[in-house]
Amino acid sequence: MRVYLFVAAVAGGITWxxxxxxxxxxxxxxAVGKVRARDVHTIPTPRMGGLGMLCGFLGAMLFASRMPFLSNLxxxxxxxxxxxxxxxxxxxxGMADDLWDLDWMLKMAGQLLTAVFVAWGGLQIISLPLGSLVTASPSISITITAFLIVASINAVNFVDGLDGLASGIVAIGGIAFAxxxxxxxxxSPSYASMATLIDVAMVGICVGFILHNWHPAKLFMGDSGSMLLGYLITCASIIMTGRLDPASIHASIYLPVFMPILLPILVLFLPVLDMCMAIVRRLAKGQSPMHPDRMHLHHRMLRIGHTVQGAVLILWGWAALIAFGSLMIxxxxxxxxxxxxxxxxxxLSLATMYPYLKHRIPEIREENALERAQHASGGMTGDPQGPRK
Incomplete structure (x- = not known):
């Protein structure tokens, strides 16, 4: 465990x-993001922070490759x-998008090519534990793997709307995975150790970046960062569960991640939920699934009265509840x-709705008091709408 913590510290230190x-x-x-209608920040802020996170991740992995305990991996x-x-x-x-705002179809094509390359290179879901072990054909394995990577990349990208939100949610998920x-x-299954290594390095770069990205942020991670985090957390989950035989593991251990397809959704529940809601909402309006708006979960949190820091902390709490709930089993x-x-x-529900309730309850009391006053006034003045003898 100390070795993994040391790797995380190296990743975080390099990133910071x-x-x-x-x-x-x-x-x-x-590479400075202009203030758009859907943005929360009010001044232009540089982005491309994902490059620093990439340096931290690569540095930690190269460092780990020289460590006796991890070099065999x-x-x-x-x-x-x-x-x-x-x-x-x-x-x-992601850096190209941070610089030139690529068309969403071009960006997704690049994501898909990268995902197929990684799957072709051996990072695949080989087995699907659907009650019994089902071995997928190479083409099906590559297709499923590529789909999961692209979906997770865009899920994290969708939720990256507040300072520290995406990196915090991914760090929480990475801790649960690790x-x-x-x-x-x-x-001693080697694939589990590799998954742990990727997770701890990813958590390290998230923590190192949050120190610069906490509100008010000095730098945004941009698409280069959100896409990187979505990619890494999915790679770790595929390595961990893609070759897992449920018959070889006690049911109480295997239960929290029964299906590899559900594992990224479990840990990235909030980003995936936000992405699905956004796609449905935009398609219902006849818009492109990638059409930007201000209806994401974090926008709704701000609308009911939360501060940026408060919204981020509460969403972190929801992410932790979902990610660690299965782990506690x-x-x-x-x-x-x-x-x-x-x-x-x-x-968490009370904390989420507190600003709304704080303003709404006095309004309801005032409305009730006004109704009672009107009712009492009508009864004493002989108003036709008041009580009659």
């Missing part, structure tokens, strides 16, 4: 140190190098987990 330089470069080359197979090459590719596509894969790694009985999650849901 190099991000100010990336900010300076972004300003020099014109890089020698026994080439998955780590495939993941790193894919990370460079997806970050470069904890679960570390439990499996105790039985490994350590506690299901009914206790259900009770704890129920209490947490109530508390």
């Amino acid at each position: 140190l190099i991000t100010p330089l990336i900010r300076h470069v972004a300003i020099q080359i014109g 890089f020698l026994s197979n080439h998955q780590a190098w495939v993941v790193m090459l894919g990370a460079v590719s997806i970050c470069l596509i 904890a679960y894969s570390y439990i499996l790694a105790r039985n 490994l350590f506690f009985r299901a009914r206790y987990v259900a009770i704890g999650m129920g209490v947490a849901v109530v508390l």
Whole structure:
């Protein structure tokens, strides 16, 4: 465990140190986001922070490749190098969008090509645990893998609307993934150890970047960052569950991630939910699924009265509840987990709706008081609408 924590610290340290330089470069080359109608920030802010996160991730992975405990992961197979090459590719596509605002179809084509390359390089969902082990054909494996990577990339991209929101949600999901894969790694399956390594490095770059991205942000991660995070968390989940045989693992351990297809959705529940709602909403209006608007979950939070920091913290809380809820089944009985999650849901619901209730309850009281006053006045003055004897 200490080795993984050290890797996370290296990733976070590199990201934190190099991000100010990336900010300076972004300003020099014109990668500065203009204030658009849907944006929350009010002043132009440099983006392309994903380049600093990429440097942190690559630096941590190269550092890990020289560590005796982890070096075998890089020698026994080439998955780590495939993941790193894919990370460079997806970050470069995001940087191009940060600079030139690529058409969404062109950007998605680049995402798909990267996903297919990674799947072709060996990062695939080989088995689907649907009650019994189902071995997919190579073409089906590549298709499913590419779909999951592209979907997760865009889910994180959709939720990246407030300072620190996307990086915090992905960090929470990465911690949950890392904890679960570390439990499996105790039985020494190499793929679980690789998943843990990717997760802890990803958590490190998220934490290192948040230190510069907390509101008011000095730098945005841009598409280069949100696409990178969506890519990495999906790669880790595929490595961890894509070859997992449910017959070889106790049911109590396998239950939280019963289906590899559902695993990214479980941990990235909020981004996936926001993405699905946005697609349905836009298609219902006859718009493109990628048409921007101000109806995302974080926009709704601000609209009912939350501050940017408050909205981010509450959404982090929801993400943590969903991500760690299944993980708790490994350590506690299901009914206790259900009770704890129920209490947490109530508390988070109250926190979410507090600004709305704070303003709405006095209004309701004033309306009720006015109605009572009108009713009493009508009864005493003989108003035709008042009570009659």
